[in-house]
Amino acid sequence: MRAHNAPQCPRCGETHTMSSMIISDQTYPILELPGRPPALLDQDVAIIYEVEIRVLNQARMDNDKFPNEFWFKLSAQEVVKSIDLLTNNQYLPKAYTWEGCNMLATLLKSDVTVKRSIEIIWGFSFAEKALDKHPLDKHPLDKHPIC
Secondary structure (H helix, E strand, O other), X not given: OOOOOOOEOOOOOOEOOOOEEEEOOEEEEOEOOOOOOOEEEXXXXXXXXXXXXXXXXXXXXXXXXXXXXXXXXXXXXXXXXXXXXOOOXXXXXXXXXXXXXXXXXXXXXXXXXXXXHHHHHXXXXXXXXXXXXXXXHHOOHHHOOOO
């Protein structure tokens, strides 16, 4: 994972980078690996959506229309590079892009997942704008507490 220079957030005054997002007062690392889209680890998405990792991944597996571009399984080499982000799991973790997180919310269908998926979308959106150095005045920070 690499940190990017990011503008100062007008809401909290902190500098956010592409390497993390804040959802409901908890910071979650955004996984950035060469050749992969920015994503959240399945263990973090499960915490955000308040479901077990097994339930989260089963929802994806049970839906044959879930696009492969919305998730990926980390390789053993990627896990070694990201070991500080992982809990003690006995499997190669999956990672979900913001599109995958959004689709999981539609499959899990709870009030929590709907609310948190919106926070994830705004978190990725803000991080991308910070990375691209887009003007913050186009981001509706006053409508959504991402920090």
